[in-house]
Amino acid sequence: MGQKLSCGTSDEHELFSAVQCGDLETVKGLFERNPSLVHHSTVYDRQSALHIAAANGQIEVVSMLVDQSVNVDLFNRYKQTPLMLAAMHGKISCVEKLIEAGANILMFDTLNGRTCLHYAAYYGHSDCLKTILCAAQTSHIASSWGYARFVNVKDGKGATPLHLAARQRRPECVHILLDNGALACASTGRYGFPGSTSLHLAARAGSLDCIRELLAWGADRLQRDDSGRIPYTIAFRHKHGACAALLNPSSAEPLVWPSPLKFISELNEEAKHLLECALIEANKEREKNILKGTTYSPPSPTNSDNEMDDNVSEVSDTEVCCICFDQVCTIQVQDCGHQMCAHCVLALCCHKKPSPTTTSPTAPVCPFCRSIIVQLDVIKLEKKDGTSHDVSSSKLRKSRRSRNFSEGSNSFKSLSAVSSFGKMVARGSGRIAAEDVYIDKPIILD
């Protein structure tokens, strides 16, 4: 502190220190005294003032420099832009400011040939990741390069942002990327072990959450890397017991998001959130059986019976899903107005595995009236005291003792045309099987 370097470099040194700690007044004063300082960079890494400010989240300095019309896409020694550094360090306000000022999101550094999207994914800054993706959707990148191509952009070794997020155990970033069209089955070039998929990388890292996400988006447990190994082998070798159990090709297949994904992406946010929760819940339920044999025990205090559920329920019979009689109706089909629970909606739309080779599957239809489902709405529950109740955050379940059976068998008949339904329910919750709706104990399959 207080040390000054001799003459020529002293201003420069003072500038970079002031930028780093966000001392706006000093920075301003220095620029007034010596305007050419704007073009200076550090000796070794060639970081400009904007790089340093962005990396340290000094938004006021970033704003000032941007307002002085400093080139926002300056390079440091590794051709990293200030935006890349902001994304790397999770400085969201700087990411936003730089993008707003026209920073190019499609620049590649010379270290690993990575973009700002790679950096946000690698370091797990999901807010930065979202902002960059949002910018890509609205910028010329979408029309010139293609949005899907941007989401799946490869670095110098063939790693996509999804590969990096899976390798670094960043489930939230994995989720966002998949949700934006990242390809779950894409394999790397030379990154990691050649030919690895994101599932291989998550298996190596031992990230159960990433594996869950990837499987739910159709990642293939049987896909081999260039050495012929499936993800299961890798998880097993690295002693990630629970991951290996889920990746074991002989354990039950998880539910996979409906294909085409278009159906889901066009959903309103609330409905989508409910479906996501239902899918995760169903898969976790299914995992319980798989993980039983491993040393890993699921984090939730769940016993196989959910006896406590009877106490949770405080809603009338009319709100119970007429398809499964297990969950409360949370979703309403637009236009026809038929209601069901998120689990059942999911079951209607779920396909075993989205395959690029098969022709596009038919649109999901309402099980009650057979009209095509175009949009789903979330039902707001009214509690007795008049306050609305957020159904998405609760785990409402209706006691099976109070349900209406005659109605039940009818809806089941109308559902029989939906091929995947029975399979899913049996596999998903383990609570009901086919027409036999009055079962007190969960069914353990396979």
Ligand SMILES: [Zn+2]
């Ligand atoms: Zn249901």
Ligand SMILES: [Zn+2]
């Ligand atoms: Zn209907």
